[in-house]
Amino acid sequence: MVNRAATALRIGATTLLRSQSYLGAQYRRFRGKLGAPKAITVMAHKLARLVYRLLRWGHEYVDKGLQYYEDQHRQQQLHSLQKKALKLGMLIVELCPGD
Numbered sequence: 001m002v003n004r005a006a007t008a009l010r011i012g013a014t015t016l017l018r019s020q021s022y023l024g025a026q027y028r029r030f031r032g033k034l035g036a037p038k039a040i041t042v043m044a045h046k047l048a049r050l051v052y053r054l055l056r057w058g059h060e061y062v063d064k065g066l067q068y069y070e071d072q073h074r075q076q077q078l079h080s081l082q083k084k085a086l087k088l089g090m091l092i093v094e095l096c097p098g099d
């Protein structure tokens with residue numbers, strides 16, 4: 001027996017591939033890391049949690065946008081690199097464009 005809600009959420013997750021939204025950027029990053037089938041499952045779970053929150057507590061979904069996601073991901077990468085460099089006794093210095 002196939003769960004119709006799960007099928008609908010998976011279809012919704014696959015449409016995120018071309019979406020220029022926060023969720024679309026997240027899906028594309030997961031797809032690159034995990035492969036398409038796992039990424040679809042992960043995003044279907046995320047959509048299920050969002051739908052639950054919307055229905056249960058009446059929260060509104062506000063898309064933060066593609067640029068917000070990219071900026072957050074960049075900051076996480078920089079922080080991770082700085083921690084790794086400190087463990088190796090090095091320091092990372094960010095150059096300003098034009099210097």
